[in-house]
Amino acid sequence: MAIVGTGNIGTDLLLKVIASPMLRCDLFAGRRSESPGMELARTHGVPTSVGGIDAIVDMANDIDIVFDATSAKNAMRHWSIIEHLGLPFIDLTPANLGKICVPALNLDECLNEQYVGMVTCGGQAAVPMAYCINEATDGLAYLEIVTASSSASVGPASRANLDEYVVTTEQATKIFCDVERVKTILIINPAEPGIVMRNSITISASESVDMEALCASVDTMEKQIRSYVPGYRVVVPPVSAAGRIMITVEVEGRGDWLPRSAGNLDIITCAAVAVAEARAER
Incomplete structure (x- = not known):
């Protein structure tokens, strides 16, 4: 190849x-x-x-x-x-x-x-969790994905493609989920040492969600993704608070090229x- x-x-x-x-x-x-x-x-x-x-x-x-x-x-x-x-x-x-x-x-x-x-990196990390949420509902009105990555891990080509990143991540979410509207936010964090890639997937708590089914689905999905991305982990399981239902995942890299915080590469x-x-x- x-x-x-x-x-x-x-x-x-x-x-x-x-x-x-x-x-x-x-x-x-x-x-x-x-x-x-x-x-x-x-x-x-x-x-x-x-x-x-x-x-x-x-x-x-x-x-x-x-x-x-x-x-x-x-x-x-x-x-x-x-x-x-x-x-x-x-x-x-x-x-x-x-x-x-x-x-x-x-x-x-x-x-x-x-x-x-x-x-996209955020799409690979977050869309499976969005899929789990969708499977536990009868369809969603709105879903939000926020991805934060360390500045050092986001190269010039990625920075030039921020608009394409948003469009492609949102389209992938709609392909796999029955959701009317998706919003994608990318945060490039300059902190040193670099932060581990983190992705939060959020819906309104007003949605009708089978939380027991959602938790089971998220656990299964995490194991499946870890079979090819060992550093993938759910750090905040499905939780309902402040009028929202949220799942947060982190991706730690293997450190092959950039530091282990650069899970967005992995x-x-x-x-x-x-x-x-x-x-x-x-």
Whole structure:
């Protein structure tokens, strides 16, 4: 497989691919030969190129899957090229094209898709919990997702895609949940040391919710996500207070590339690896 994009997400993804017994990176492609990600790839003996997507096209016959870890705008352009080559394309940007995938919810139905979109880091963390809430109700009028990540873990491409992040996270929530309106808020926290990624999913307490069923569903979902994101944990189980029902989850990273507080990298790179490994196993 090949990775295009050598920033924080691409580099963290590379290290997880290297650690996978089922995957091998045959090309790590970007634009800057001297970038930290490129230097790390070379130390691991991974072939690199500054040719970006063009380098992947040149190796198309030797590649089984392309991971895109660039930006939403670039991913759209890359997909227009890769689509005609017939290569499976796993998109870690919020480009909002193709089949939306949250492995805990719809992994099996994504395995035959050429284009699989991994939503966003906040989407991977929060949408499964939103799904649990929805399953315990007869439909929701409003649901709110607030995600806080450390500033050091949010790179330039992610900062350039904040609007796309909001739109894609909200669309994924609507795809998996019967909810009329969704609001997504992203907080980039500059505190030092960096905070662990935290996600709060909230609805009004006026909604009719089966709390017993919700608690059981959240517990099951947490275990399922932890099977591919070990640092995922529910820190505030479903609770009703101050006119709201809230669930809060944290994601602690493995510390492969950035510090362990950067769970926003792990949640999306682990999800992408889960898709690739499932395809390989199939």
